[in-house]
Amino acid sequence: MADLKVLGICGSLRKASYNMSALRACSDLMPQGMTLQITSLADIPMYNQDVFDAGMPPSVKRLREEIAAADGLLIASPEYNFSVTAALKNAIDWASRAPNQAFQDKPVAIFSATQGPLGGPRNQYDLRRMLVQLWAHPLPRPEVFIGSANTKFDAQGKLTDETTRKFLTDLLAGFKDWILRMQPRT
């Protein structure tokens, strides 16, 4: 059987993003038979219906194709003002437009990292609400909230916290089972 392909999406555009660092750490924690490719939202323009009508920008086309080709999405994002970041919401808006909205039947795993102690729960619950109405399938559990993220990575962005590593490993193992469970029966 071919490896399951997971697309990593980070809701922070910051160069030294803890969420991006955690996504990169996930590359080494993937269960056997599952691989991670990480995309970038840095070049996605702000959604504008006029631009959509004139023809999708190349960066948006690329993102939609990457999502369509993935067996599952791994979304890592901080919480901004108790909700989803503008960068992530904007990318979801672009990818959700018909025809062929990109989230239909897509398994999604979510985690979040913040410098505050809670780790971004309100962002996750808003994100889940959005995804469900797009007929994506967010993995219900385990939930992973990386609070006080500034204490869990070194200056180079390497994950140094063993408990976080274990949470992410469990999330990825659960995600593999979830993707397999969500695949259409033949």
Ligand SMILES: Cc1cc2nc3c(=O)[nH]c(=O)nc-3n(C[C@H](O)[C@H](O)[C@H](O)COP(=O)(O)O)c2cc1C
């Ligand atoms: C506009 C803005 C709003 C924020 N709001 C929250 C918040 O509601 N909850 C929270 O825990 N952290 C909040 N933060 C702090 C982020 O969690 C922190 O900057 C985090 O490191 C961002 O993630 P990143 O390292 O992946 O860029 C906010 C940061 C910004 C820039």
